[in-house]
Amino acid sequence: MQTAKQLIDGRWLTHVSGGERIGQAINPATGDVAALFCDGTAAEAEAAVAAALRAFDNTAWKRSPRLRAEVLLDFAAKLDARKEEIADWLVTLNGKLRREALGEIGAGISELRYYAGLARNLFGRVLEVEPGCYSSLDREAAGVCAIILPWNAPVTLLVRSLAPALAAGCTVVIKPACQTAVVNNMVLECMTGDTRVPAGVINSVIESGADVSRYLCESPDIDVISFTGSSAVGKLIAQNTAPTLKRLSLELGGKAPAVVFADADMDKTVAGLVAGGMVMAGQQCTAITRVLVEDAAYDAVAQKLVAALKAVKVGPGNDPASQMGCLIDVRNRDRINALMDTAQATQRVLLRGNVPGGALARGAFIEPSLVEVQDLSSDFIQKELFGPLLVIERFSNEDEAVTRANATRFGLAASVWSSDMKKSRRIAARLRSGTVWSNSHNRLFAEAETGGFRDSGYGRLHGAEGLNDFLQTKHFYFETNS
Numbered sequence: 144m145q146t147a148k149q150l151i152d153g154r155w156l157t158h159v160s161g162g163e164r165i166g167q168a169i170n171p172a173t174g175d176v177a178a179l180f181c182d183g184t185a186a187e188a189e190a191a192v193a194a195a196l197r198a199f200d201n202t203a204w205k206r207s208p209r210l211r212a213e214v215l216l217d218f219a220a221k222l223d224a225r226k227e228e229i230a231d232w233l234v235t236l237n238g239k240l241r242r243e244a245l246g247e248i249g250a251g252i253s254e255l256r257y258y259a260g261l262a263r264n265l266f267g268r269v270l271e272v273e274p275g276c277y278s279s280l281d282r283e284a285a286g287v288c289a290i291i292l293p294w295n296a297p298v299t300l301l302v303r304s305l306a307p308a309l310a311a312g313c314t315v316v317i318k319p320a321c322q323t324a325v326v327n328n329m330v331l332e333c334m335t336g337d338t339r340v341p342a343g344v345i346n347s348v349i350e351s352g353a354d355v356s357r358y359l360c361e362s363p364d365i366d367v368i369s370f371t372g373s374s375a376v377g378k379l380i381a382q383n384t385a386p387t388l389k390r391l392s393l394e395l396g397g398k399a400p401a402v403v404f405a406d407a408d409m410d411k412t413v414a415g416l417v418a419g420g421m422v423m424a425g426q427q428c429t430a431i432t433r434v435l436v437e438d439a440a441y442d443a444v445a446q447k448l449v450a451a452l453k454a455v456k457v458g459p460g461n462d463p464a465s466q467m468g469c470l471i472d473v474r475n476r477d478r479i480n481a482l483m484d485t486a487q488a489t490q491r492v493l494l495r496g497n498v499p500g501g502a503l504a505r506g507a508f509i510e511p512s513l514v515e516v517q518d519l520s521s522d523f524i525q526k527e528l529f530g531p532l533l534v535i536e537r538f539s540n541e542d543e544a545v546t547r548a549n550a551t552r553f554g555l556a557a558s559v560w561s562s563d564m565k566k567s568r569r570i571a572a573r574l575r576s577g578t579v580w581s582n583s584h585n586r587l588f589a590e591a592e593t594g595g596f597r598d599s600g601y602g603r604l605h606g607a608e609g610l611n612d613f614l615q616t617k618h619f620y621f622e623t624n625s
């Protein structure tokens with residue numbers, strides 16, 4: 144059986160000290176053990192950080208932007224060549240649809256190519272402050288970077304932090320989610336064979352607990368943490384890194400509202416709401432979770448949305464007929480099912496999604512749900528639920544739409560649905576959200592920065608600004624007349 148190992152100082156290892164510890168990765172669609180992973184400890188984290196620091200201090204990696212660009216381009220080509228095989232594993236370990244798996248790998252390839260270009264554009268500035276006196280503002284790699292990742296999109300989320308970190312000249316220690324560690328390692332293999340890359344530039348340590356992550360937060364040798372995950376863990380990281388004052392990029396939870404005006408194209412809008420809400424079975428940080436509808440269109444949208452959600456074919460990610468895959472595990476399926484029990488007792492449920500019977504009952508499958516909620520303090524509105532469950536809310540004017548949309552602590556993504564572009568632009572400017580789409584949802588590009596407001600985090604990934612967290616500006620002063 145495939146076993147995901149630790150990558151430390153250029154070698155794939157089971158452990159560095161003590162006995163070997165092995166964990167199991169489950170196929171969420173069947174409940175079967177699909178792969179194994181080496182379960183790391185602080186000892187592996189310590190060895191990985193030491194290797195990354197040596198590579199940063201003692202090799203020419205940080206001063207070789209052209210080499211880094213070449214390496215990133217070859218990395219993209221190898222990932223492209225292995226995309227079908229990696230997509231198979233992604234479906235097996237995560238449960239998402241094959242087209243979603245291929246979509247996120249494609250996004251990763253695009254990201255690698257984009258940052259390969261930017262690696263050759265890390266220009267500083269020089270100012271002649273007084274005659275013969277110069278201030279040179281140099282952009283340098285920030286140092287050793289830890290990348291801590293969730294399981295929901297293990298290719299794209301890895302690459303969108305790794306590509307800018309490497310482009311900037313950092314060395315890295317990755318802490319992937321153990322559920323999808325095999326996929327993480329297959330992506331890293333696309334670069335580890337490159338003999339031009341010094342040992343220790345990329346390290347990766349898998350764990351089922353949190354000792355490795357805590358070590359990375361506390362280590363004085365880690366300069367930057369690029370974290371993607373829940374707001375709760377993001378806040379813990381902010382606390383645990385305070386004594387060593389690390390640079391933090393926190394890409395956290397979301398609760399994306401879709402604001403639907405009565406003048407929107409209803410059929411296109413409902414199709415967009417279903418696609419944007421049920422993507423990855425609702426386990427995407429930017430997925431639509433709240434549908435806010437203007438009074439005049441509320442009943443029609445609710446009715447069409449119920450019909451469209453009911454029609455979603457839930458099934459295995461590797462079946463081309465499936466339109467939505469399963470959740471990451473049965474525990475999360477049961478959590479969503481229990482939330483729907485609560486909804487039935489406390490709210491107006493427009494569509495109750497059930498756990499399907501038959502062959503799917505063994506897996507983490509659950510059908511889509513739609514719940515009507517008006518009380519802004521309800522947990523259905525305030526909490527990130529991360530499953531195929533949409534809330535529908537009513538508003539009567541633009542001010543109310545904005546107040547409602549901004550009424551949670553999250554601020555990652557939103558969309559506005561209207562045929563009036565001026566109105567959409569006006570509303571977008573008032574939304575406390577890192578991304579706002581018009582008449583679409585979830586359009587993400589390597590070129591365009593994304594990130595959060597408020598509890599959805601800080602820092603930006605993608606785009607030119609995506610480099611900022613991995614670079615330091617150094618002021619070098621010199622005189623030419625002395």
Ligand SMILES: NC(=O)c1ccc[n+]([C@@H]2O[C@H](COP(=O)([O-])OP(=O)(O)OC[C@H]3O[C@@H](n4cnc5c(N)ncnc54)[C@H](O)[C@@H]3O)[C@@H](O)[C@H]2O)c1
Nearest residue numbers: 292293294319320353356372373374376394395396397428
């Ligand atoms: N903003 C984004 O771009 C984005 C993208 C994808 C997922 N997410 C969020 O991720 C969450 C789902 O993923 P999850 O359940 O794996 O998230 P999580 O926060 O539970 O775990 C994320 C990572 O943090 C690690 N971790 C656990 N305890 C830690 C600690 N004390 N210190 C440091 N790291 C620790 C985990 O092992 C894992 O690797 C959702 O909240 C989702 O919105 C955000």
Ligand SMILES: O=S(=O)(O)c1ccc(CO)cc1
Nearest residue numbers: 246247250296299427428429
């Ligand atoms: O699969 S992707 O659309 O690239 C993608 C982007 C962001 C996230 C964050 O949850 C997941 C998937």
